[in-house]
Amino acid sequence: MGETAMAGYGLDRPARCSVSFDTPCGSLLRELEQIWTEIGEREQDKDRMFQELEAECMRVYRRKVDSANADRSQLRQSVMAKEAELKALVASIGENTTQFKVNEKHASLKEQLAAVTPLLDDLRAMKEERIKQFSNVQSQIETINAQISDHNYQHDDGSSKRLNNDHDLSTRRLADLQMQLRNLQKEKSDRLQKVFVYVDEVHCLCAVLGMDFAKTVKDVHPSLHGTNSDNSTNISDSTLEGLTQTILKLKAEKRTRVSKLQEIVGKLHKLWNLMESTEQERRHFSEVAAVLGSSEEEITSPSVLSLETIQETEEEVERLTKQKASRMKELVLKRRVELENICRNAHMEPDTSTAPEKIVALIDSGLVDPCELLSNIEAQIAKANEESHTRKDIMERVDKWLSACDEETWLEEYNQDDNRYSAGRGAHLNLKRAEKARLLVQKIPTMIDNLIDKTFAWEDESNTPFLYDGVSH
Numbered sequence: 001m002g003e004t005a006m007a008g009y010g011l012d013r014p015a016r017c018s019v020s021f022d023t024p025c026g027s028l029l030r031e032l033e034q035i036w037t038e039i040g041e042r043e044q045d046k047d048r049m050f051q052e053l054e055a056e057c058m059r060v061y062r063r064k065v066d067s068a069n070a071d072r073s074q075l076r077q078s079v080m081a082k083e084a085e086l087k088a089l090v091a092s093i094g095e096n097t098t099q100f101k102v103n104e105k106h107a108s109l110k111e112q113l114a115a116v117t118p119l120l121d122d123l124r125a126m127k128e129e130r131i132k133q134f135s136n137v138q139s140q141i142e143t144i145n146a147q148i149s150d151h152n153y154q155h156d157d158g159s160s161k162r163l164n165n166d167h168d169l170s171t172r173r174l175a176d177l178q179m180q181l182r183n184l185q186k187e188k189s190d191r192l193q194k195v196f197v198y199v200d201e202v203h204c205l206c207a208v209l210g211m212d213f214a215k216t217v218k219d220v221h222p223s224l225h226g227t228n229s230d231n232s233t234n235i236s237d238s239t240l241e242g243l244t245q246t247i248l249k250l251k252a253e254k255r256t257r258v259s260k261l262q263e264i265v266g267k268l269h270k271l272w273n274l275m276e277s278t279e280q281e282r283r284h285f286s287e288v289a290a291v292l293g294s295s296e297e298e299i300t301s302p303s304v305l306s307l308e309t310i311q312e313t314e315e316e317v318e319r320l321t322k323q324k325a326s327r328m329k330e331l332v333l334k335r336r337v338e339l340e341n342i343c344r345n346a347h348m349e350p351d352t353s354t355a356p357e358k359i360v361a362l363i364d365s366g367l368v369d370p371c372e373l374l375s376n377i378e379a380q381i382a383k384a385n386e387e388s389h390t391r392k393d394i395m396e397r398v399d400k401w402l403s404a405c406d407e408e409t410w411l412e413e414y415n416q417d418d419n420r421y422s423a424g425r426g427a428h429l430n431l432k433r434a435e436k437a438r439l440l441v442q443k444i445p446t447m448i449d450n451l452i453d454k455t456f457a458w459e460d461e462s463n464t465p466f467l468y469d470g471v472s473h
Contacts, residue, residue: 094170150236191235198243210306328370
């Protein structure tokens with residue numbers, strides 16, 4: 001309605017008739033008044049109906065004003081809420097506030113709302129991206145912490161929920177978390193490297209000991225063997241401690257087996273030497289035999305310290321020990337023959353305590369260990385060799401003296417031969433020999449004196465009489 005129509009509400013008839021026809025509302029009022037006149041409405045009824053119409057129009061305007069006022073309040077609240085969210089996001093993300101500040105030149109609420117909405121959308125997107133970054137870093141931190149502490153960790157949305165409610169999503173805090181992650185990653189790398197070194201050492205020890213490597217490391221932790229990736233390899237303190245204890249146990253077991261095998265191999269060497277085993281017979285145990293002269297660190301051949309190898313070596317020692325009993329008599333008698341040859345060459349009498357008949361009787365009776373007899377004969381051989389060496393000078397003089405005596409006997413026979421000067425075949429050779437024999441015979445007294453002096457000197461030095469084939473001079 002126009003102002004003229006509004007002014008006529010509740011006035012007298014001339015006032016109602018003064019309503020302007022220039023407005024649609026005034027034209028309708030005029031038409032309504034004409035209709036009422038044709039109908040024959042009274043003036044007081046017309047005034048009453050005009051007043052009712054005016055009241056109805058006021059209610060319509062009031063509703064419009066109230067609706068507009070409500071829209072304005074809602075817009076103002078939206079602007080204030082978005083500006084508050086904008087400030088909260090800026091504070092949370094820690095970005096430059098001037099970059100996300102609403103321009104105050106926007107006068108209307110709709111302009112302010114239109115200005116703040118894209119800024120808010122950008123910040124929301126930035127917050128979501130920042131939340132993803134935080135979630136990713138924290139997830140990795142929690143995963144590594146779980147690996148180090150040996151607690152099972154399964155990723156869920158819990159970390160994201162915590163981040164959504166977190167008021168500090170700044171790049172400074174993100175940098176702190178990333179630094180924490182890098183430190184944890186380095187610790188994980190160091191621990192992983194240590195685990196690999198320990199596992200490699202366990203592998204080497206198991207190889208030498210002939211033990212099941214897979215079972216050994218799986219007893220520490222199942223992730224230490226198989227097709228597991230580095231990320232699934234357990235690196236906790238309990239795993240490192242388990243590997244350390246396993247290595248100590250394996251080293252102790254290796255030390256025990258080395259000592260045991262060296263003792264067995266020592267016996268094996270003695271039996272080989274005693275029974276004069278050939279290289280072909282020793283070849284099968286050549287690798288095991290090398291343990292005797294090696295330090296614990298040098299023993300690295302696969303399965304050389306396995307229980308099977310030790311048992312096999314023990315069985316070989318037992319086999320040779322049984323074989324030794326049957327061959328010992330032969331070996332002892334062989335050494336006795338060697339002793340007799342040494343004594344014969346030196347014109348000494350062998351010890352009668354190890355005479356062949358006595359050896360056979362003692363071995364057959366089982367009263368004496370054949371090894372003791374063999375050791376006794378070995379000692380006698382060593383003593384005979386030593387004495388033979390000290391008698392060497394005298395024996396050479398005896399040989400020369402005996403040779404001279406033989407020549408003297410030949411010379412006597414030659415002088416008695418009436419045909420010695422005949423021109424027969426070889427007569428000139430005999431003549432030359434006779435001349436040399438006469439010169440040699442002349443030296444016999446000197447030889448005897450020197451031999452006696454040497455003999456006396458030997459007896460004084462050795463404090464024992466000099467016997468030649470058991471006879472004193």
